[in-house]
Amino acid sequence: MRALLVVNPKATTTSERTWDLIVRALRSEVDLSVEYTRRRGHAVALTRAAAEDGFDVVVTLGGDGTVNEAVNGLMTSAPALAAPASAASRLPVLAVVPGGSTNVFARAIGLPPQWSEATSVLLEGLRAGRLRTIGLGRADDRYFTFCAGLGLDAAVIRQVERARLRGRKSTAGLYLRSMVGEFFIGMDRRHPAIRLEQPGEPTELELATVVIQNTAPWTFIGDRAINPNPAASFDLGLDVLALRQLRVPSTARTMAQVAARRPDPRGRKVVQLHNLSEFTLSATRPQAFQLDGDYLGERLKVRFTAVREALRVVF
Incomplete structure (x- = not known):
């Protein structure tokens, strides 16, 4: 299983030690690549490329803004645009490790607000294939999660x-x-x-x-x-x-x-x-x-x- 971890290095509740522990945990389960965002909007490009390169999972480490960018990258990728009606089955699965100050989306899908506990839950979910298909909102041409x-x-x-x-x-x-x-x-x-x-x-x-x-x-x-x-x-x-x-x-x-x-x-x-x-x-x-x-x-x-x-x- 190929996975991309998108890390927002400015996330308010994480550190380099956090990133290292999460990378080690994920690499025990998946073939992991790691990218760090460098500017606003960068996660959109990274996740769009991951969808078009055939990754199975996209993991975000950051707050709700990082999740939003990842979702917009996935939903505007070639696989999603080619078949909008069946986009969910054609796109990488999204996994979220909360690293922001509020983490509304992560908590709304039932994850603990702490990154360590959430990582454990996500690893169990990946092993068990525990997935949920969700709807999104769209405002003009931009998607939103909550x-x-x-x-x-x-x-x-x-x-x-x-x-x-x-x-x-x-x-x-x-x-x-x-x-x-x-x-x-x-x-x-x-x-x-x-x-x-x-x-x-x-x-x-x-x-x-x-x-x-x-x-x-x-x-x-x-x-x-x-x-x-x-x-x-x-x-x-x-x-x-x-x-x-x-x-x-x-x-x-x-x-x-x-x-x-x-x-x-x-x-x-x-x-x-x-x-x-x-x-x-x-x-x-x-x-x-x-x-x-x-x-x-x-x-x-x-x-x-x-x-x-x-x-x-x-x-």
Whole structure:
């Protein structure tokens, strides 16, 4: 079995010793090649080449951004483009070793958040052939594994990324402070700018912010899952939670509902849509945009599509 390990050397919870231990463990089971990413987007090229070179498994060591790039490399490779309907069976299996600060995707497919325990689980999964076929989301021409956002959550991620470039660590406190700052200072909360259109359904107008999920949870704060759309699943289409306004009382109430141990967001200012195959978000002014926790700039329009049974993963 040929496998490629893609290592993000900037992953926040790993070190050279970590990489060495993981390489040794994987080499006990597979014929392993190792590549290190050197820039943003490099993992896309590495995994696309692995798919086209006939590798059986692609393993990522990094955070959710590295996983996202690997998925996009696989899904835009020649085998996937040649037969989109049967891409899952033609592509390398994806295995994920968590090395980021949150590791939402790894935890969503049932892996432990610690790299050492997750590596053991993956080795057992490879030996047993324990695979799961999952669906993905696509925003225009880019795939995502667990979430996307237009508006407030993406603006928060933008602020966090800027802080990290200044040397700050990615912590729950940093996200919270960034959210408070964006909510009270950065956002135009008086004039909702987003609309949601889907085939054959009434258009949802004047939305202030939109969260899209391909699975649950949306993210984690420590060990607590945060679930705007608790019914979202890799086996279904896309789920949406949107807020019509960002007033303090209604937003605080919704955030409390989302963070509850049994989340149930609802209210007059909440729009919740389940299992969508396709829809389009458009805005009257540019909105911050994120996929899988990576800020991707501002957008006026994004078309979302559910891609079912897209990829096999080890769990």
